[in-house]
Amino acid sequence: MDEYTFSFPIWVEFGTGASGKVGEIAETQGWDRAVIVTDPGIVEAGLTDGIVDALETAGIAYDLSDGVRPNPTVSMVEETAETIEASGADFVVAVGGGSVMDVGKTASMLVTNGGTVADYEVVTDEDVVAEPVENHPVPLVTVPTTAGTGSEVDFWAVITDTEREFKMALGQPPLYPGGPYLGASVSLVDPALTESLPPRQTAATGFDALSHALENYVSAVSPPLVTPMALHVMELIAEYLPEAYHDGTMEAREHVMFAAHLAGMGENLAGFGAIHSLAEVTGAMYPDIPHGEAIAIFTPAVMEFNRTAIPERYRDVAAALGEDVEGLSVEEAARRAVEAVEDLMDELDLPSRLRDVGVAEEDLRTIAEKSMATSEIGDNPREADADDLLEIARNSY
Ligand SMILES: [Fe+2]
Structure with missing residues (x-):
């Protein structure tokens, strides 16, 4: 398949090796400190190795936040947001499936907008968000390791409220060109990362x-x-x-x-x-x-x-x-x-x-x-x- 780059407003790189571009992209944006959001299985499978190498080559410091589990919860988002804030990171790299990317998206948005996760729940079609996303999230790079959710480029996240046993749909598409939204800034879609998917x-x-x-x-x-x-x-x-x-x-x-x-x-x-x-x-x-x-x-x-x-x-x-x-x-x-x-x-x-x-x-x-x-x-x-x-x-x- 052909490789390509385009912007829609998310900067997308599709193709084998795309995930290795994270270092050079960060350099072009002037970002110099990252948090990698992932889960332990992804780290164990070696899927964060290429990202780490690329960041190190570019001289970018990083912290690892690997607390995400399937069907992610509000507390996982809160812990991830705390890690991002404490680290002083100026960008986030979410490496994983839909759960990891949804946590990365929601945590990056929460750090710059405040409030609780439930504030951003989409309740009905008419009431798109309870609290609008007013500030750009911490810049987020999504790197999917499954081929399915589309979370790397969509403006939604699904987070479970364990008290209600209910999955909240959170989201906000761009309200106007260039306006803030819940979603990634860059998406690196690298089919090679799905090679070992069972x-x-x-x-x-x-x-x-x-x-x-x-x-x-x-x-x-x-x-x-x-x-x-x-x-x-x-x-x-x-x-x-x-x-x-x-x-x-x-x-x-x-x-x-x-x-x-x-x-x-x-x-x-x-x-x-x-x-x-x-x-x-x-x-x-x-x-x-x-x-x-x-x-x-x-x-x-x-x-x-x-x-x-x-x-x-x-x-x-x-x-x-x-x-x-x-x-x-x-x-x-x-x-x-x-x-x-x-x-x-x-x-x-x-x-x-x-x-x-x-x-x-x-x-x-x-x-x-x-x-x-x-x-x-x-x-x-x-x-x-x-x-x-x-x-x-x-x-x-
Ligand atoms: Fe789905």
């Missing part, structure tokens, strides 16, 4: 990217410019994720990483829906379930619920996923989209039932009710109430 995580995170494009494409609030991006993401994932999962070839991994990255950009322009509502609520209640696996489990039942409301869109999804829809009725073609996703999940050995990942049947009603309080549910293409979501959760059990 098959199970490759499948789950890649499927998450597919779900972003799918929800963006069918969402009631997505502008038309999302259409070609989302369809291309779905085509790439259907074509290359099985190979990335089974064989781990770099060619397949590059395409999946590009797809996930493109989907991340789409997330800034488009809405989500019931898949993310249900999966995020489940992830907050059961933090051991990886986000991408929770997403996979709910996807077929949500698609089944939505497809009759917008069958033409689902026909397009089926075609993007490689189904031959020539000559089929719209309804039949839409049904093929659900089947194609189920086939892909089988191929990737993803879990398809809540019971298989340890969810208690008596929690289904709570999951449905809490999902109604998420900001994403209002973007679902078919209006859903708590009873509808309970039915979906039962169908996913």
Whole structure:
């Protein structure tokens, strides 16, 4: 795949070796002290080594903050923000998956804007933020080590409030050109960092990217410019994720990483829906379930619920996923989209039932009710109430 550099307002470098540019980029910006935000598994896998080398070569001092865990919490953000403040760093490098990057984004924003994490929760579509992000965050460089979340370039973060057992969506897109936002300043997307990602995580995170494009494409609030991006993401994932999962070839991994990255950009322009509502609520209640696996489990039942409301869109999804829809009725073609996703999940050995990942049947009603309080549910293409979501959760059990 071609390497490229562009700015949208995040400065993006895509390509093998991109993560090694962190030192020279810091030099061009005049930054001279960093905090590396990560998790212990990333350090152990050697994925921070290239970053450390690049910083040392550029003569940049750094501290390591490696307290992030999956499904990150408010206290992890607060600890990271304290480390950034105490170190006197003038930039932050978040190296890891969505959890690490979301903590890096939120902590960098909190240091310059103050308040609590919950102050920035997106409550509804109309009420974009409770507290606007008024100051630029501490400059942040995101370096993804999975190909899935798109967090490296989106203007959102998902942080769990453990008291409420609820995942807060935090965020603010740029309010005006050059204005402050919750997000990275630079994103170094380096497919080589996904080379050692185990098959199970490759499948789950890649499927998450597919779900972003799918929800963006069918969402009631997505502008038309999302259409070609989302369809291309779905085509790439259907074509290359099985190979990335089974064989781990770099060619397949590059395409999946590009797809996930493109989907991340789409997330800034488009809405989500019931898949993310249900999966995020489940992830907050059961933090051991990886986000991408929770997403996979709910996807077929949500698609089944939505497809009759917008069958033409689902026909397009089926075609993007490689189904031959020539000559089929719209309804039949839409049904093929659900089947194609189920086939892909089988191929990737993803879990398809809540019971298989340890969810208690008596929690289904709570999951449905809490999902109604998420900001994403209002973007679902078919209006859903708590009873509808309970039915979906039962169908996913
Ligand atoms: Fe997601």
